[in-house]
Amino acid sequence: MTDFRDVLIDHLVDERAGWSMGCFGAVAEFHQDRGEYLEADAPTMFVRATSRGAIRLNAEAVGQIVPVAYETLGADPHRWSHGVALCLPQKDSAMNGRKVLTELGRDEEAVRSADRAAILFDLGLGLPQCDFCIRTADPDLLSLLRANAGRSLFEPGNPSSAAVLKAHPHRVALTRIGRIEVFQKIGGPDTGGASPPGPHTHLLPHLLKSRRTHSADTPIPKYHLPLGYLHPANPVTDGLGRDRAFDIDDHARFQALFERFARPDLPILRKAVLDGLARRAEPGQFPLQSDRFSRATVRITLRQQYRLAERFGGGSYLELVSRWRNVLDGAADMAATDEEAPARTGPGANDVHSSPPLAAAG
Structure with a gap:
């Protein structure tokens, strides 16, 4: 899969491409703006970070990725979406599946060295292919989280969600193929109810309840799971989901991926x-x-x-x-069509939180 390594590198340096990792209902996304200052830039090592977020693919796992190019229908009759699911065999995809808030210690694998002293907590969502976490060095938030470790975020009266929503810690999605880190504020009251442009997270309780691993719109091979997605530039919509003039070059580039990896x-x-x-x-x-x-x-x-x-x-x-x-x-x-599929989110999408207990990590 040496050629697919080149595909990943080419899109990592393409500021118009987006990335996501997670599970159906819990997703972290990494996006860049044109000319945005890079705090880490090592594309051949599959690393990139800005002041708003970061991504790192595990170099040793990249060669095991099974890429699946796909296209999905848009609700508007002149639109469609596309992407490349980054899959592993199901037996190689499992994460820890914790179901309660759990302190993991210092995040020594953080992309930026300045973040490695902060403490990582698994939110305990019990996801099969992703540990969805938060990271903080805030002493007040640390004290509250430690006092409530071992409890489910779904438990009535658990104050952790509200505290996280107020404090805006980093969110970190961990998978067997790598991680995405989001430094921006959580979409909610402090952001006008919408996700900020650029890196952000979605935590959607009604989708989590389905216990699905991915959207029904993506043709994932049997006995495999998608751990993340590459979202190349779309020929009919821009990075904020707005209509654009049809771009034949972007269309041709993805068709080449579709021909090889669909x-x-x-x-x-x-x-x-x-x-x-x-x-x-x-x-x-x-x-x-x-x-x-x-x-x-x-x-x-x-x-x-x-x-x-x-x-x-x-x-x-x-x-x-x-x-x-x-x-x-x-x-x-x-x-x-699955209109709320995590693989079809983007920098212009809004967080949707249908119940307060999980709104804290969106």
Whole structure:
């Protein structure tokens, strides 16, 4: 997988790419701004840090990563999302699964040396492939957390969540492939109810209750788990989730990843759609797909071709793609999408906290 190491390095230095680690309902994200000052910059060692957050991939684990490129439908009919899930075999993915607040000691593996004297606490969410933690040197917060160690954050009357929300400690997502650290404030009352741009975390109680390891929209191979995600630049939305003019270069770059790392049948299906359009076949001649990922690939391919035709003056081709979309990209299948999937968050997404006990770590 030497070539995939190069993919990771190339995207680590691409300020438009984003990264996330965690589990369904508990995610830490790392994003950079163009020209942002770097406090750590060692891409060949898979390390990067700014004043707002940090990422480090475990160099020894990178060669074991099973990359899975995927695309997901956007709720808006002209959008789609994409990414590369960073997977390991299930037997190699397990973390500690602690279910109570637990002091772990000094975070000697922190990306920045200045953070290594601070104390790490596992929040005890019991996640299979991620230890979701906070890190602090605040004496008042340390005292309170130590007094409540061994209790579940879900326990009624536990003051830990409210104290964390007020103190804004660092959040640290630990996995077998690496870590993401978030230094910014927790999205909540002190940030106007929204996540700050750049590195941030999401802790969503209603998703945690599902006990799912990942979004149903991502075709993760059997007996594997996604531990993190690479989010390359999207050709139709910017880093804040706003519409942008279709960027054919960003589109082509991800299509190259999709060809190499997607579920093997999906690039073949994409080619079949393109061949059908090239032959000017009618949509009724194209076989309907029974698999949700196959249906999504057909629909996304048509959205992409529509944007390409719009951008480059498709004329009759645009009309042909529109006919295909009317038949194969209807709204009826939108229920198959996971709109709150952690792999589809981004720097412009808001934290959503539906109950106070877990709001503290968002």
